Amino acid sequence: MIGEWLIECLKGIGRFFLNPLFYLSIILAVVSGVRRMKRERKDFHVSIYPIFHELRYLFPAGLLGGLTLSVIAMAAGFTISFAMIAAATCTTIILAIAGNHRLLSPAFTLGAAFAALYAVKTLGLHLPLFGSAVSQTPQNSLAGFVILMGLLLSAEGIFMSRNSSKSGSPRLRKSRRGLTVGAFQSKRLWLVPVFCLMPAGPLVSHFHWWPVIDWGGHSYSVVLLPFLIGFQQQIQSSLPEEAVTRLGRQIARLGVLVSVVAIAGIWIPYLPVAAAAIAIAGRAWISYRHRVRENANPYYFTPQKEGLMILAVIPGTPAEKMDIKTGELIFKCNGTRIQHKADIYKALQKNGAYCKLDIIDTKGEIRFVQGALYEGDHHELGIITIDEKKKWDGNEAS
Template sequence: MWQDWLLELLKGFGKLFLHPVFYLSFLFAAFLGVNRVKKERRNFTVRAQNAYFELKQMVPLGLIVGLCISILSIGLVLVVPMEFIIYTGIFTVVLALIGKTRILSPVYTAGLGIIVSSVSIFLGWDYFLFSQSNLQSSEYIFPTAIILLGFLIISEGIFVRGNGVKGTSPRLRKSKRGQVIGVHLLERAWILPVFLFVPSGILSIPLEWWPMLTVGNQTYSLILVPFLIGSKMQVQGEHPFWALRNVGRNIIILGSIVIVGGAASYFFPLASIGLVLVAIIGREWITIKQRNKEKNQSFYFSRKNNGVVILGIVPDSPADKMGLRIGEMISKVNSIPVQDKNQLYIALQKNSAHCKLEVFDNDGEIRFVQRALFEGDHHELGLLLIPDEKVHGNEAV
């Protein structure tokens, strides 16, 4: 028996490399990285992170979360039709190719996959991509797909809350009044490999009391499916760390609600389609709520009368090594009050060997930071700042 399980696990793992979404995920992350670098250089002449940053972020957390969901998937015997996997992959490929990162949320890719799979099984569609379904329209497999959708939504929340806060991209925008302000943009994708049961195979699961689908001789196979999960969000009214943490928490709550609804839909199978719509509406509500919150807040990254706000920091730069953080405000440089980038630059030149900064941290408390400067450091501290009003371009300090 255990040999059968081991064989199915190995075969399922091998099928991961046959899935086009697996390769598309890396290409899409590379595209996001290159595109981000171009826009940051356009705004600041330097980039905050290198072009490989998105590639480095997409795998590690995804493997951990994917392993956890796979354990739950196998333990709960989450059986999904092959149609669901194929249609979800098709929607993922299309949305990635047209660059719609925000709509790569699983509520759209997996949610639409559930809806179209339901229709295809009910109508008995037959495509060259796969043979006609061995499921009957009276056999309801989709409560398990809804539970899986809930897990995928929770994964998105974990990615946004745990990883999205790392390395958000600083940008410059103009307000409605023509004032140059700073914003932070999260646009990232993660790959999430998950083991799922599909009907037909050599695995027999003798749990008659378990509310799962019974198909033919009750045999199943395991397949490792890569899900590409994307998220895009702009923050301008608060610190990006707290904004993304709050949005991530709300997404996790939405996913938990979908899981509970999926469990309940075992008794009311037709409610599965309604739950997909609830997930889509809920995800849009989270986005709209955040946007409205942003509109009612003053700009977090804007010119101040009592200091210079740090919009971004280049990794491994002198500013990074001094412990400066995004959102902090530099009020004095070498005991000289500064109100804009030009004044900060002039104050740095007052002492070419040493730099002492008076900084208001993100809690509004004053702290002092100092560091010996080497030749050229005062020209390239690694600070990304909002440009002065009379300066059309912007450069890193």
């Protein structure tokens, strides 16, 4: 039996690389990196992160999340039909092209797939590629599909919260008064591989309670499915880490609610439909509330009367080594008061090998940082700032 399971798992991993979502995720991550670099260079004349920054975060968090979800899915015996896989893949590809990262929440990708499958089942349609397979889908199998959607929605929220400090790219914007201000585009992709069961295959159940959620068959095969999760929001009225963490917690709680309602749908008809509707409406509402909040509140990253606002810190530079953070305010450098970026250059000329900064942190407390400067270090310490009260120039930002 162990040998049979091992062979099936290896076959399932092989099927993973046949799914177009695996290759689409890589393409989207690379394209996203190229576009970000072009925007950063246009805004700041330097790229903050390397071109493969998005690709770097595509797999690690997703692999850990996928392992956790795989344990849950295999323990419960989730089965997923070819029709479900095809529907989820098609909706993800369409939404990725239509809305880039914005529409790649499981609430939208799997929610749209569920809506299509449920409509076909309710109307009793016979699709050319699937025959009557969809219309004959048992109630608890559709409930299992929505449970998986709820779990992936919770995973989206957890990924956002844990990667909140790494998911933002600075940009310049025009304020309501026509001034140049700073904002963040928080954007991330995660590829989550999850082991599930497909009906028909060499594996059979050895426990009376397993599988809990099944297609209605008696034999199964293993498949490793890639689920693509995306997130994109603009943040301008608060620190990006705080905003993304808040959104992540809201989405994670929504995912738990969807999963609970969907589990009840195994026994109560129409609850899976209600759970899918809650997921779609709830996720859209969270994004809408965030946009309203951002537009109503004042900009966080603006030119200051005293000091220099830090918009971002370039990785690997002296500023990062001195632990300077986004949102902090530099008001002295080597004992000289700072108002503009040029003031830092003048202060460093007093002692080109050493830098001492007086900083007001995001809690309003004063702290002191210092460090040695070496030949070849970034000539601007590696900080991106908002330091001039000037009218918007359309050439500064995209």
